[in-house]
Amino acid sequence: MEPMRVIATCYSRQWIRTAAQHLRSKTGTRAFCIRSNSPSPLCVIRGLSGLRSNSTVSSCWYSRTFSVSAKSRRCWSCHAEVSWSELFCPSCTTLQPPDESKDFFQILDCEKSFNVDTQELQRKYRNLQRLLHPDYFSQKSEHERSVSEKQSTLVNKAYNTLLSPLSRGIYLLSLCGITLKEGADDEVETQFLFEILELNEQLNDADTNAEIEEIGSFVQGQLISLTEDTREAFQQGDLQEAKILLAKMKYFSNIQDQVKKKMIP
Ligand SMILES: [Zn+2]
Structure with a gap:
């Protein structure tokens, strides 16, 4: 490149x-x-x-x-000039449609990093959620209601993606043009796949909640340590390493889902 x-x-x-x-x-x-x-x-x-x-x-x-000069846009309702950073038109207070060029970090106004401050993320999300609350739009025009739904869907998607380390990492890689494929077997070493197979078998054979919980806490520990390693890899700009670590996280995260399903109530 x-x-x-x-x-x-x-x-x-x-x-x-x-x-x-x-x-x-x-x-x-x-x-x-x-x-x-x-x-x-x-x-x-x-x-x-x-x-x-x-x-x-x-x-x-x-x-x-380049001849790009998109500093602002026109309000769809009153045609006044609205800067791209503004959610609402300053003249008529109408909600503006989402800025398609923004990534999820920009939508939530957070630092573009794996190390994102999740408390800040939550605060920004709640703030946007409040501004986009359907109650405010129930008396508005159909078009504005549809704009608010689009905005709200996007904000939710951005928040859910950035909240979990796994999806945040995969998204961050995708911004760099790196895709983590479904069933990323070729990303991880064979030995690792054997360990995963074995863990799956153990889970299949587990009959009591104590046995299932033991596997669950092992998997949880692996996820925590992989998240730390991924943080390190992103900090060093080693995207290939981050990709491998995220592929491993995906395997453990799948087992974690199965653990939750298998727990006997
Ligand atoms: Zn306006």
């Missing part, structure tokens, strides 16, 4: 976001280092191949000029 440099003649925070989004979709890169050449109105966006791997940038640069 080639690192790239973008030179623009005007910029704003929103512009940078839009251009960064554009780059992401074009190149599958996932981290951007932004530098503005003040006082001249130029900004440089770097597509990096690793979250922290600044060192990989210098070698092969190329320039490209």
Whole structure:
């Protein structure tokens, strides 16, 4: 993947976001280092191949000029100018449709990191949930009600994805163009698959809640330690390692689901 440099003649925070989004979709890169050449109105966006791997940038640069200038949009109801960051039109207070270019972290206004602060995530989510509560829209037009449903669905999806370490990790990888396939057997070593098979057999043979619980707590321990290792891998920008660890987490998480189902009430 080639690192790239973008030179623009005007910029704003929103512009940078839009251009960064554009780059992401074009190149599958996932981290951007932004530098503005003040006082001249130029900004440089770097597509990096690793979250922290600044060192990989210098070698092969190329320039490209974009003409993206989406600082704001028009309110669908009164046509006043609304910035992309605003949920409601400042003139007529109508709810605006979701910004398709935002990722889940941006939707919840949280740091794009595996290490996301889940309490902050919860706080931001509750706040949005309050603003988008169906009660506020019951007397509004059909269109605004449908906009609020779209917004609300998106916010819920973003929150549920980012809350659990497994889905957060998989999502973070997907933002970098890395997909974790269903039944990711080829990601993990054969020895690991044997261990999983054995664990599944143990669970099948378990007759009492005590036996099931023992397997459950072993699996829970494995998930905690894999989450820690995944955190470390993301911090070091080692996405391939993160991918393997997440594949393993997926196996343990499946067993955890079975444990819950098998518990005798
Ligand atoms: Zn308006």
